[in-house]
Amino acid sequence: MARPTPLSGFPEWLPEGRIVEQHVLDTLRRTFELHGFAGIETRAVEPLDQLLRKGETSKEVYVLRRLQEDPDAPPERGGQLGLHFDLTVPFARYVLENAGHLAFPFRRYQIQKVWRGERPQDGRFREFVQADIDVVGAGSLPYHVEVELPLVIAAAFAALEPIGLPPVRILVNNRKVAEGFYRGLGLEDVEGVLRSIDKLDKVGAEKVAALLVAEAGADEAQAAACLELAAINGADSTVVDRVRALAEAKGVRHDLLDEGLTELAALIEAAAERAPGVVVADLKIARGLDYYTGSVYETVLVGHEQLGSICSGGRYDTLASDGANSYPGVGLSIGVSRLVSRLLGAHLVRATRSVPSAVLVAVSNEDERGRSDQIAAALRARGIPVEVAPAAAKFGKQIRHADRRGIPFVWFPGGVDHTGAVVGDQVKDIRSGEQLDADVQVWAPSDDDRWPRVVAADV
Structure with missing residues (x-):
């Protein structure tokens, strides 16, 4: 038999690497359980129409063609099933199916493989492990959850620092701040502005300004104001003062902006006390997905920022809805495989031996x-x-x-x-x-x- 060729995007660790991965997973699980999160696992497949309900994701889904061609397959979208590409869609379905058996607010963690049809590159895989935490309410969910969850993530990463994990920075923003500021400027295509701002790190300010004018309906002055807002960052509540000063200088007034700044200040002040220097307000964090409605988060490894975010998420007021009831939530997702690949690839950690036997x-x-x-x-x-x-x-x-x-x-x-x-x-x-x-x-x-x-x- 000829020597097999590795499949790009499907990581397989050697035994020593697997010990590192298991240690990371055990540490995350232990931290989540210390904070009262219950573990669940959902099925690997979902009806294709559910996976595609947000649109623009069909190229990411691995479709199970044998099942979709089966004449006895279930009727959803012709019986088509796909492997889930994140854990949000299956969790939303899980909440709806089991709402009568869950005590709300429901605190869940889920550590599981997902599959995504994207181009493999450093830290990006087609099959990978995610570790998610969410708190979901029935009908309502208090703001303090948006403060709590990034601090749980900070605790999880702090528990990994003794093995050689570099420090992390959790970058936070609030969609109400962004939306209130944009609307106060007179911009109505908020989603378009967010999608453009979300590209700042990839294409730079000049190209984003052009995108804001060409695709989001902004004039040059509005585009410049959006970029000024995105440039504001810091680890204390003076960030809020700087946003207010910018808004006053630009003549921006909006109730949503005031509400978002109050919430952002509460998060930054709590983080400065409980995890100093870890949580940083960064007004360019946009998370250009339309279901976020409050705080948004991205996490980078200090010194390895080129890897991109290893943990992200936010507040979503419509995680799931059955028409009569809605279930808002706050959640974050850690890209475990991305994290482990950097720990191993950069030789930051090692196992003391590659076998369990003493x-x-x-x-x-x-x-x-x-x-x-x-x-x-x-x-x-x-x-x-x-x-x-x-x-x-x-x-x-x-x-x-x-x-x-x-x-x-x-x-x-x-x-x-x-x-x-x-x-x-x-x-x-x-x-x-x-x-x-x-x-x-x-x-x-x-x-x-x-x-x-x-x-x-x-x-």
Whole structure:
């Protein structure tokens, strides 16, 4: 069989990389649960018409063609199903289907694979893991949730910093500020302005100004004012003062602007107290999707900003609706695969070993393999990960096998030596060469050696 060619956009980590990914996932799950979020998992497929209901996404969806051609397939859009390309659509459907069984506000986290048909590049994949958190209300949802969720994300990333994760910056804005300012300027195509502003980092201010004039109905003075607003940023409430000063200078007045600035100030002040320097107001954060209605968030790794946002989201007042009831929510989504790819690709972190085994139990000869299996079982019963040597080779060869596997300890079963003397069990630390008598019911590796750990690459 010819050597297979890797598929671009479908990441597969080596065992050491998988240990790093699992550590990230475990840390996120633990942090989310500490803040009261309940874990769920939804199916991988959704009816195609639901995946496409926001429009302009058909090229991103992997359609299950075998099912859509099945004459016995369900009737939705001719029976067409697609793999979900994010976790928002399946979560909205989940809320509607289970609303009678959920206690609101419902706090959910979801860590799952998604599939997106886009061009693979650094940090962008066609199959990847996302980790989402949301708080959803029935009919209403208080503003303080918009303050809470970015701080939960800040706590999750802070818990990863000891392994070598660079600092993060959570950039926040409020759509009410943007919409109130644009309407106060006399611009009615708010969505068009937001879509243009959302391209600032990609194409620069000059091209965005041209887009605002050509596509959003702005004149040159209005375009310049929009760019002045987008240039405002900072980590304290003086940002709000600067926006108010700009609005006064441009003659902008709008109730929505005032409401948004009050909310933005509350978020920045709370973040400055609980996560100093992590949450930064940035008025160019637009999140050019039409369902955001309040706070919006994007997160970058400091020193790796070219990777783009590794976590984003916002407030949406119509996450789901059945016509009679609406379910507003606030949510953020972490691109786990994007994050892990940078941690591994930039050699920022490493696993202390690539296998779970802390001990290799040697085999004196194949007739005594049962004795080695008994030792392994006794150690496993005490929570020590163990494997038994694959062959009864010379002990030196078995030690080299453990070294290649990255296993720190080799256990030698006791027995009768060549002189006829009874010898007890011994365990050898193959890194230091130290070898000691050992009791299977007493000996244990140190906490640092019991399981592989993820540490900063320079540790």
